[in-house]
Amino acid sequence: MSVFDGLRFRRVSSPVHRLDPRAKFFYVCVFFVIAVLFNKLLPLILLFFVQIPFVVLAGVQREWVRSMRGASLFAAFIFLFNFVFTYFYTEYPRLPSPSLLEYSLAMTLRFLVLVESFSMFFLTTSPDHLGLALEQSRVPYEFCFAFTTAVRFVPVLAEEAQTIMDAQKARGLELERGGFMKRVRNYIPILIPLIVSAIRRSLELAEAMESRAWGASEKRTNLYVLKMKKADYALALISVLMLALAVYAWLYLPIPSITVFLPS
C-alpha cells in the first residue's frame, strides 16, 4: 500500500495546492516528455532535483519520501532487468562496464522522475478539482464522475482490505506460509470478499445516486469554476520554456555521459 500512500491527497493549502490542476497536469506532461526524451544519466539527475523545490513549496515532503520509498522496490527491479538484459542482448563488452551501469541507472531514474512528478500532481490536487478540471476540458460528465469516484474510493477499499485480512487471520490464515503458489493462493480469501463487497457497494451507490436524481438535468452547472490565474499562466510558461530548452538540448547539444567525469 506504500506506493499508494504517495498518491493520497491531504487537504492543506499551499501555493502548489492552489494552482489550477490543468496547469499542473501540463507541467507533469512536460516532465513526462522530457524524461522520455533523454536516456543519459545527467539530464535525468537534473530533472529529478528540479522538482524538489516544488515538493518543499507544497509541504508534502513526508508523503513524497514515502512514495519514493514505495517506488524503490520497482526501481530496483527496473535497474536489475535493464542491467541483465542489456548485457545479454546488446554489444556491451564487459559486465561491470560503466556505460552499461549508467544506462541502467538512467532507466531507473527515468522511472523515479515519472513517479515523482505524478505523485506530486496527485498529492497536491484534490479529487474534486481534478473532476472539475476534466469537466471543464469537455470530458463527458459520466466519465468525470466515474473517475473522481474511483479515486475517492481507493482509501475506503484499502481500509476494507485491512479488515478482511484481519477477519481471515482470525480464522487461521497465514499469508506468509507456504511456497510461492501457496502464497498466491493465500490471497484468494481476501480478494473474493473484497471484490464482492466492491461490486455490492457500486450497486448501492448507483441506487443512491439515482434516488438523488443523478442525470436529471442535461446541462449541469458547478458551484466552483476553475479559472487560470497569473501563477497558473506562469507555471504553464515555465513548462513550455523547459520543454523548448529540453528539445533544443536534445537536438543540438552533446550530452556528456557520466563516464566522461570518471577517471579512466
Added chain:
Amino acid sequence: MEALRGVSLTVQNGEFIAIMGQNGAGKTTLVKHFNGLLKPTKGEVLIDGVSTREMSVASLARKVGFVFQNPDHQLFCETVEEEVAYALRNFGFKERDIKRRVTWALNLLGLTQYRQTSPFMLSGGERKRVALASVLAWNPKVVILDEPTIGQDYQQKEKLRQFIVQLNAQGKTVIIVTHDVEFVAECNPRVVLMAQGKIVAEGGAKQVLTNRDLVAQASIVPPQITQIFLGLKDLELPTDVIDVYEAMRVLMDFLEASS
C-alpha cells in the same frame, strides 16, 4: 495514533463480558488485542499467561475465536460447508474431524439445510450465523463477538441471546462488543464501559447500566425499563432494575401493597 490509554482488564475463564461504548471509543481496538491482531505498543496482553507478542495470530486464534461484525468480510467459499471447514483446514484438523465438526456447527446454528448452498445466496442474518458457525467449529475457549446484534430482527436477537447464554453456561468465555443496551440488559453480563480509549467503569450490568452518569459518559442511555424506574423515583421503588421480569414483580408487589 494512540487509541487506547491505561487500559487494565482481567477476564476470568468462563466469564461473560459486554464491552460497551460509543463509536470510536476503542472497543474493537481493545478486542483485536485479545487474539493478537493488534499488539500493544506499551504494556502487555496475556492469554493463559502467555504474552500475545510471543504468539502468531493463527496460534492465538485457536484459543480465541473472533467473529467480525460484517460477515461479508470473511465469506468467500462456494458452499457453506466449505466456509465452515476453512478455518479447520488452516488449523490442521484431520479430514474426518472436519466433517464431524462442520456437521456439529451447522446443526448448532440451524444451518444444516444450507450445507451445499453458496453463502452469498443467504440472507444477512443467515450469513452472520455462517460466520459464527465458522468460528465455533474449532471450539475455541474464548469467543469474541463484534456487534452481534446489528441488522438482526427481534426474533433472531432473542435466539442469539439464548445461544450466547447457552455457550457461556457450557463454560466458554464470551466477550461481546456492542452498544445495544437492551440486548445487554437482557443478557446480564459483566459490563465494561469505554470512552475515549479508556475504561470508565466496569461491574455487573445491573450496577453499571442503571447509573445514569456513568452510561452518559459512554454516550449510551440506560435500558428503557431502568428509565421507567428512574422516572418513578418518587414512589420509592428501587432504581437498579434492568430485567423485564424483575420489573414486573416489583411493580406487582408495589401495586398490591398500595391497594
